[in-house]
Amino acid sequence: MSVLRPMDKLPDLNRATILLVGTEDALLQQLAESMLKDDCASELRVHLANSLPLPSDANRPRIDLIVFVINLHSKHSLQKVEESLNHVDSRFFLGKVCFLATGAERESHCSIHRNTVIKLAHTYRSPLLFCDLKVESCRATMAQRLVRMLQICAGHVPGVSALNLLSLLRCSDSPLSKES
Amino acid sequence: SDAGDLTRFPYGAPTTTSHPPIHREQCGGLVRWAGPEQPLAASKAPRREGLQTRRAVWTGQVGFNDARWAPEGGERTKGASPQSSTGAVSRRSTAAEPWPEPSPPGVGRDFTCRLGSALRPTALSAGRWLCFETWARSIRARKMDENIAEFLRRSILKIPLHAIKTILKTWDFLSEDQLETINLRQRKESLTQEIILLCEGKNANLDDMALLDIVYTQVHRHKKLWDVFQMSKEPGEDVDLFDMKQFQTSFKKILQRALKNVAVNFRVDQKNAVWIRVAWGTQHSQPNQYKPTFVVYYPQTPYVFISTCPLKSTVPLLHQALKVASKHHQIVHLNLRSRHLDSLKAIVFREYNQTFDSHNTTVPLQEGSFGLDMNLDSNIILENTEEKERIQRVTQDTFGAYPQPQLEFAQYKLETRFKSDISGGILADRKEPLRCLIKFSSPHLLEALKSLAPAGIADAPLSPLLTSALRLRQFCLCFPSYVVAVAAAGAGTERGAWRPCGSHGGHGGGGGCVRSSGPGCPGHADEHAGSRRRRLGPVEAVGVAASRQPTATG
Numbered sequence: 001m002s003v004l005r006p007m008d009k010l011p012d013l014n015r016a017t018i019l020l021v022g023t024e025d026a027l028l029q030q031l032a033e034s035m036l037k038d039d040c041a042s043e044l045r046v047h048l049a050n051s052l053p054l055p056s057d058a059n060r061p062r063i064d065l066i067v068f069v070i071n072l073h074s075k076h077s078l079q080k081v082e083e084s085l086n087h088v089d090s091r092f093f094l095g096k097v098c099f100l101a102t103g104a105e106r107e108s109h110c111s112i113h114r115n116t117v118i119k120l121a122h123t124y125r126s127p128l129l130f131c132d133l134k135v136e137s138c139r140a141t142m143a144q145r146l147v148r149m150l151q152i153c154a155g156h157v158p159g160v161s162a163l164n165l166l167s168l169l170r171c172s173d174s175p176l177s178k179e180s
Numbered sequence: 181s182d183a184g185d186l187t188r189f190p191y192g193a194p195t196t197t198s199h200p201p202i203h204r205e206q207c208g209g210l211v212r213w214a215g216p217e218q219p220l221a222a223s224k225a226p227r228r229e230g231l232q233t234r235r236a237v238w239t240g241q242v243g244f245n246d247a248r249w250a251p252e253g254g255e256r257t258k259g260a261s262p263q264s265s266t267g268a269v270s271r272r273s274t275a276a277e278p279w280p281e282p283s284p285p286g287v288g289r290d291f292t293c294r295l296g297s298a299l300r301p302t303a304l305s306a307g308r309w310l311c312f313e314t315w316a317r318s319i320r321a322r323k324m325d326e327n328i329a330e331f332l333r334r335s336i337l338k339i340p341l342h343a344i345k346t347i348l349k350t351w352d353f354l355s356e357d358q359l360e361t362i363n364l365r366q367r368k369e370s371l372t373q374e375i376i377l378l379c380e381g382k383n384a385n386l387d388d389m390a391l392l393d394i395v396y397t398q399v400h401r402h403k404k405l406w407d408v409f410q411m412s413k414e415p416g417e418d419v420d421l422f423d424m425k426q427f428q429t430s431f432k433k434i435l436q437r438a439l440k441n442v443a444v445n446f447r448v449d450q451k452n453a454v455w456i457r458v459a460w461g462t463q464h465s466q467p468n469q470y471k472p473t474f475v476v477y478y479p480q481t482p483y484v485f486i487s488t489c490p491l492k493s494t495v496p497l498l499h500q501a502l503k504v505a506s507k508h509h510q511i512v513h514l515n516l517r518s519r520h521l522d523s524l525k526a527i528v529f530r531e532y533n534q535t536f537d538s539h540n541t542t543v544p545l546q547e548g549s550f551g552l553d554m555n556l557d558s559n560i561i562l563e564n565t566e567e568k569e570r571i572q573r574v575t576q577d578t579f580g581a582y583p584q585p586q587l588e589f590a591q592y593k594l595e596t597r598f599k600s601d602i603s604g605g606i607l608a609d610r611k612e613p614l615r616c617l618i619k620f621s622s623p624h625l626l627e628a629l630k631s632l633a634p635a636g637i638a639d640a641p642l643s644p645l646l647t648s649a650l651r652l653r654q655f656c657l658c659f660p661s662y663v664v665a666v667a668a669a670g671a672g673t674e675r676g677a678w679r680p681c682g683s684h685g686g687h688g689g690g691g692g693c694v695r696s697s698g699p700g701c702p703g704h705a706d707e708h709a710g711s712r713r714r715r716l717g718p719v720e721a722v723g724v725a726a727s728r729q730p731t732a733t734g
Contacts, residue, residue, distance in 0.1 A: 023636035032560045049563040050636060057563075074637055 002053045005089040006096055009062035016154035017045040017061045018146065021052060021084055022069030023077040027102065027133045031069070034143035042156045044147065052084035064154040065096055067146060069133075070117055072103040072110040078117075085124065095162030096153050097126045100142070102133040127169040329376050331389050331469050336372045339396060344371070351395045353388050354378055389469070390445035394457050397474055397487075398449065401521040404474060404487035408516040408524055409499070411482045411508035420507050422479040424448060431456065431505035438497055443467040453478045460494045473498060476521065482508065483528050485521060523585030571633045571640040578641060584626035592618040 004019075018035070020028045025048065032046040045061060054060070066088065071077040081099075088097065099121045104114060114130075121128035131142040153162040339347055341364065348359055358378050364371065379388070397404060432444045441461025448454050456475040461467035473489040475498070484502055489495070499511045518524050562568075594616040598607040607614075622628045633640035 025636055029560070033557060036557050036559055044559055046560045047563055048560065050567060051564070054563050055566065076638060077636075 003087050003089050004052065004054070004063060004066070004092065006063070006092050009060075011062050011064075011154070014041075014043050014156070015045060015061060016042045016065075016150045016156060017047065017063050018065045018067065018150045019047045019049060019063045020067050020069060021049050021081065022071070023050055023074070023080050024069075024071055025050070027071070028069060031133055031139060031143060031146075034139050035147055037140075038144060038147065040147055040151070042151055042154065044150070051080045052087035063096075065098065065146075065150045066092060067098045067100050069100045069102065070112070072101055072112045072114070072117070073106070075111050078112050078120075082120070093124050093126055095126075095164075095166035097124065098146075098149065099124075099126055099128045100133075101128060101130050104130050105132050125166075127166065327466075327469075328384060328386060328389055329380065331386075332376055332379060332384070332392070333372050334470075335389065335392055335396060336375055337368060341368070341371075343399060347392070347395055347399055348375070350399075351388075351392050353382065353384065353391070386443060386469075387445060390443060390457050390459070390472075391447060393469075393472065394445060394447045394455050394474070397457075398447075398455060402519045405517060405519055406476075406485045406487055406521050406524055408514045408528055409484045409486060409502075409511050410514055411484060411503060411506060411511045413507070414509050417509075422506075424454065424479070427454070427479070427505050431501050434501040434504055435497065438501075439463070441465065441467050443469070451478075452480070458494075458498065460489075460491055475502065477502070477506070479506070481529065484511070485524060488517075518587060520586045523587060526585035527587075568634075574640040575630060575633050579626070579630045584624070584630060587625040588621060588623065590620040590625055594618055 020032060022028050028048045032048060035046060036044060047060070047063070068081045068084070069077070070081050099117060101114070101117045103110060117128060129142065129145070132138045133142070149165065151157050152160050152165050155161070336344070344364065345359065345362075348354060348362075354375075362371070362374060362378075366374075428446050435442045435444055435458065439461065440463055443457075443459040443461075445457045446454055447457075454477050456477065457472050458475070459467035459469050459472045468491075471490055473491075473494065474487040476485040477483075486498070503509065503511050514528075516524055516527065595613040596616060597613050598605075598610060600608045602608070629642065629646050632638040632646075633642060
């Protein structure tokens with residue numbers, strides 16, 4: 001299955017699965033561990049991948065949220081993410097995809113400009129979050145946020161759907177959002 | 181008669197206050213320490229019965245072991261030439277050591293000893309005899325002693341305390357029990373003095389000192405910067421059998437024929453490598469022992485490692501001597517220079533030692549090999565494990581399973597053309613290629629390159645530009661003299677933003693991992709040229725630029 005589709009599998013009871021896509025395994029793993037640290041009503045699963053397409057695996061549960069992790073210090077990570085986006089079905093972009101940019105705090109090391117990722121996120125109509133994944137506190141905060149988003153995308157939060165969340169997350173004063 | 185008169189000895193009483201008879205077994209002769217009005221003839225040196233002169237005589241040994249001598253002891257060799265008879269008094273124990281002769285009495289000079297100017301007017305008028313071994317020999321020995329002792333002193337002061345015992349043992353000049361007697365807990369200066377005494381007792385000469393220097397350098401190789409040279413024969417010549425003795429004599433002869441004053445010393449270590457130390461002098465001056473050149477030659481290979489020497493004019497002669505002595509025709513500088521001699525050896529000799537096993541292709545995922553903790557939470561599932569294994573395999577094939585030799589700089593010269601979607605730009609129309617200098621620096625460059633793919637920073641297999649670093653000829657580990665500014669900021673990408681000059685992530689516009697200063701930072705151009713040890717950020721995967729011809733410095 002080369003393209004990830006959001007609805008091609010049945011959901012498991014009380015299970016929420018998130019897929020983190022990024023080139024730097026160390027960052028992904030630390031984020032995954034932070035996410036699993038807190039107690040959560042849902043049963044969480046975190047899948048880590050360097051790029052899409054994923055190898056075929058029939059046992060993989062339905063993926064509720066994809067987070068693309070881009071390291072602003074490395075153009076390689078942006079390139080890989082852009083290639084991976086081709087393997088995601090368009091229905092995922094109704095609130096089930098999120099971009100996470102890390103490394104913005106060290107401007108001197110950034111080889112990707114912030115505007116690049118902002119435009120990328122805008123192209124795909126998905127929220128963009130900035131975080132410093134190397135700092136423990138930022139990572140923990142971001143992990144909590146992602147867990148909350150994941151629960152919503154998996155449908156575990158009554159009254160809020162992924163699409164609702166998407167429109168809520170769209171920042172009103174961003175100049176890019178006015179075009180939509 | 182003046183034995184009890186301690187006012188004559190402001191620096192402390194002599195250790196033996198009695199007047200023993202002349203210690204025949206210790207002293208070979210007597211010299212009268214006299215003022216200018218009483219020049220002594222050298223022939224008076226042999227032993228004399230009785231010490232009667234017109235003047236009062238005192239025999240005995242003056243103890244110079246007093247700590248108050250410390251300042252003079254340290255300056256013993258400063259300005260202490262045979263001409264000035266000052267300061268030639270050394271600190272010695274009164275144990276059976278021959279006394280140095282303070283002045284050559286045969287010359288009739290005034291002996292102004294530091295022992296006391298206070299002593300001079302009154303005491304010297306009485307005449308003093310000093311007791312010692314064969315003083316003629318000690319004159320010569322003392323002449324050498326000053327230079328040797330100073331050299332020895334400086335050599336030992338260089339050695340860190342924890343290494344002194346091992347270095348002295350390797351030097352193998354002092355005997356075992358002498359080594360035992362050395363007290364390592366004292367201050368460095370006193371330890372140095374003790375060792376100097378022991379060595380002088382054994383009549384150390386310059387060759388022994390040079391050997392100590394070689395041993396020190398062998399242990400502390402990183403103190404020198406080593407260049408690698410390769411020698412070659414004419415094609416079609418036979419391989420001669422190497423004879424160590426013949427090589428050494430030939431080398432020494434060539435140097436001595438050309439330059440009268442060179443000091444050449446050899447030491448062969450266990451791996452059959454010969455360490456040569458050459459101290460250079462000129463036609464008129466003695467060899468300068470403090471700026472020697474070290475050469476490490478492995479006789480079975482055509483490679484020579486030479487330490488960089490501040491005396492540049494000696495280099496051609498050294499090369500000539502090496503070539504002729506080892507029966508080669510040509511010597512060529514490989515662009516390799518480093519402080520880590522073992523790393524240079526590993527790089528250079530890799531062509532001879534195929535150590536890694538290419539049959540072992542299935543490498544299991546090792547813990548920590550990707551920087552991952554394999555004890556993952558069971559709720560974390562890794563996709564792409566096959567991909568990771570492939571990367572690990574490719575990395576291992578490229579770099580090998582052994583630890584990489586330690587390199588700190590790598591520099592490439594690159595000629596490339598500007599590639600841009602915007603036609604008609606100034607740079608795109610440029611006829612000559614852009615010449616770039618790319619410099620990588622890292623505390624351990626090859627390990628950093630090796631970990632790029634597993635860490636996810638670059639694709640595996642790595643770009644040949646990076647892996648070519650492993651091949652010998654394309655290396656240039658030199659300090660850069662400049663960095664060419666490549667205006668790649670606006671290189672056909674949608675990013676119009678000017679990169680601040682501090683960001684050296686590279687733009688990939690002109691090609692390769694170019695360390696560039698963008699066009700908008702003129703104020704910092706000098707700073708870039710001057711900076712030599714910048715910690716590199718993550719190296720990026722090299723995109724292939726059009727018509728890139730990497731030309732390495734040959």
